[in-house]
Amino acid sequence: MRDDPSSLPLRLSGVRYSVGEATLIPALSLTLGGHGITVILGPNGAGKSLTLRLCHGLIRPTAGSVEWLGPGAATIRRRHAMVFQRPVMLRRSARGNLIHALALAGFGYRSRRTAAGAALERFGLIDLADRPARVLSGGEQQRLALARAWSLRPEVLFLDEPTANLDPTATRAVESMIEEFVRDGIRIVMTTHDLGQARRLADEVMFLNRGMLIEHAPAASFFDQPRTKEAAAFLRGDLLC
Numbered sequence: 756m757r758d759d760p761s762s763l764p765l766r767l768s769g770v771r772y773s774v775g776e777a778t779l780i781p782a783l784s785l786t787l788g789g790h791g792i793t794v795i796l797g798p799n800g801a802g803k804s805l806t807l808r809l810c811h812g813l814i815r816p817t818a819g820s821v822e823w824l825g826p827g828a829a830t831i832r833r834r835h836a837m838v839f840q841r842p843v844m845l846r847r848s849a850r851g852n853l854i855h856a857l858a859l860a861g862f863g864y865r866s867r868r869t870a871a872g873a874a875l876e877r878f879g880l881i882d883l884a885d886r887p888a889r890v891l892s893g894g895e896q897q898r899l900a901l902a903r904a905w906s907l908r909p910e911v912l913f914l915d916e917p918t919a920n921l922d923p924t925a926t927r928a929v930e931s932m933i934e935e936f937v938r939d940g941i942r943i944v945m946t947t948h949d950l951g952q953a954r955r956l957a958d959e960v961m962f963l964n965r966g967m968l969i970e971h972a973p974a975a976s977f978f979d980q981p982r983t984k985e986a987a988a989f990l991r992g993d994l995l996c
């Protein structure tokens with residue numbers, strides 16, 4: 756568990772995001788605090804990835820605000836990281852990719868080698884350490900991307916469909932890593948299209964449709980008693996309009 760001051764809660768107030776004439780997110784307000792795993796659900800094009808990108812600061816709202824409100828929010832070191840559906844690996848070994856990310860984050864020569872070794876050990880990647888990262892399988896690359904994010908010690912980790920295109924064994928391996936992150940005190944915010952995975956992992960669910968937050972509820976009540984007809988239809992597998 757971390758003992759440094761938290762940068763959470765994260766508050767989005769009246770966030771609009773437009774590209775040209777198109778308003779993709781009309782008005783999003785939400786607060787993320789506490790611990791555990793928030794799963795963002797919704798049909799294709801609902802705005803799940805855009806919401807993660809807005810939270811992480813990869814894109815800026817056209818209107819409204821994204822604010823980290825905790826006492827640790829002002830510290831210089833970036834407190835949040837994001838892992839994408841298709842991880843970007845540099846043309847170097849698995850270990851080299853970790854060391855490079857740690858160097859960019861300001862780790863010294865010795866400490867980045869130690870931290871990279873620790874991440875490879877911790878997540879069962881040591882046998883792959885010297886292989887070129889780009890020849891690793893999709894599941895191995897995703898585990899390496901997660902280990903790379905973990906090694907940077909983020910407080911919050913945004914994961915965009917971390918198991919898309921992975922087989923059940925690789926999916927399970929990634930889910931185990933996510934559960935370990937939570938045990939380490941990392942706050943997870945992730946998207947998935949896998950409802951089984953959402954049920955296995957989520958502490959709370961944010962359900963989006965057409966760029967709007969329709970429900971934000973504890974996972975048990977969302978799955979057992981969705982409050983809106985849109986969420987109920989989504990859980991039944993019906994098409995939403």
Ligand SMILES: Nc1ncnc2c1ncn2[C@@H]1O[C@H](COP(=O)(O)OP(=O)(O)OP(=O)(O)O)[C@@H](O)[C@H]1O
Pocket residue numbers: 774777779797798799800801802803804805806
């Ligand atoms: N730069 C952009 N320019 C125009 N439209 C965009 C842009 N980025 C996203 N969109 C549109 O915004 C909508 C929401 O996109 P987003 O990627 O957040 O959806 P999503 O919920 O993650 O969908 P999926 O489940 O298919 O990944 C989509 O209709 C998408 O086409």
